[in-house]
Amino acid sequence: PxxxxxxxxxxxxxxxxxxxxxPGVKDREIFxxxxxxxxxxxxxxxxxxxxxxxxxxxxxGKELKKGTYAFLTIPxxxxxxxxxxxxxxxNAWAYDDATEVFRIDVKPVTSTEKVETFTIGFDNLTDxxxxxxxxxxNTVVPIKVTVNTEExxxxxxxxxxxxxxxxxxxxx
Numbered sequence: 001p002x003x004x005x006x007x008x009x010x011x012x013x014x015x016x017x018x019x020x021x022x023p024g025v026k027d028r029e030i031f032x033x034x035x036x037x038x039x040x041x042x043x044x045x046x047x048x049x050x051x052x053x054x055x056x057x058x059x060x061g062k063e064l065k066k067g068t069y070a071f072l073t074i075p076x077x078x079x080x081x082x083x084x085x086x087x088x089x090x091n092a093w094a095y096d097d098a099t100e101v102f103r104i105d106v107k108p109v110t111s112t113e114k115v116e117t118f119t120i121g122f123d124n125l126t127d128x129x130x131x132x133x134x135x136x137x138n139t140v141v142p143i144k145v146t147v148n149t150e151e152x153x154x155x156x157x158x159x160x161x162x163x164x165x166x167x168x169x170x171x172x
Contacts, residue, residue, distance in 0.1 A: 002045035002118075009122040011130055012147040013156070015054040018071070018132075020044035022118045030137040031075050040083065040092040043073045043134065044118055050088050058146045059084070059132075060104040069101060073134070073141070079105045080134075080141050109140045 002023040009016045023045040028034050035041050043049040052068040059082065070090045074081040087099040118136040128148065134141040 004046070005120070007120055007122070009125075009130065011057065011122075011125070011145065012128055013055065014057055014147050016057065016122070016132075016145070017052040018049065018120050019052075020049035020071075020118075020120055021046035023136075024117050025114070025137055031139055032077070035075055037076050038074060040095055041073050041075060042092045043071055044120075048072070048088065048091050049120075051084070056147070059102075060106060060144050061146075062102040062104050064101065075108075078107070080108050081105050082143060104143075106141055106143055109142065111135070111138050111140045114138055 002021040004019070004021050007018045007020075021044045031037065049071045050068055051064075051071040053064055053066055055066050057064050062084075064084060067086070068088055070083075070085040070088050072083040072085065072090070072092055072095070074083065082104045084101040084103075085095075085097075085099050086101055087096065090096055090099065114137060115135040119134075121133050121135070122130045122145075123133055124131040129144065129146045132143040132145050134143075
């Protein structure tokens with residue numbers, strides 16, 4: 001049994017939500033053994049990991065529009081491929097690339113800290129960026145996530161000023 005987890009992170013004016021299951025190491029060899037290298041992985045357990053974004057977000061420079069997506073990975077010794085697909089039912093063992101949004105390659109980092117339970121989290125937060133991290137065993141996979149906060153703020157201001165109502169002056 002791998003418990004389910006929902007992680008929500010505000011980033012600028014956007015929000016990111018990841019829904020996944022958290023398997024444990026349980027004295028097993030993880031990457032290269034339990035999770036084979038160079039084969040697509042559902043990035044967790046029990047089912048496909050999903051990622052939902054409230055507005056346009058960039059993952060390592062690749063645009064992800066508002067919506068919910070399947071979030072899969074292809075772990076490797078020297079690089080991981082992150083795969084985002086618009087079909088949230090798409091799984092690693094019967095993958096259909098017809099609805100693939102993008103793939104990006106990132107470099108995994110070996111950590112001295114052992115993470116027993118697979119964890120997806122966010123670190124290094126600023127108004128316009130963060131690092132999404134996949135952590136398990138002694139592996140950390142950092143993924144740079146950015147948003148254009150200034151553009152989003154200006155669009156909101158322009159929209160409000162184009163047709164303000166009495167209530168607009170009291171909103172925060």
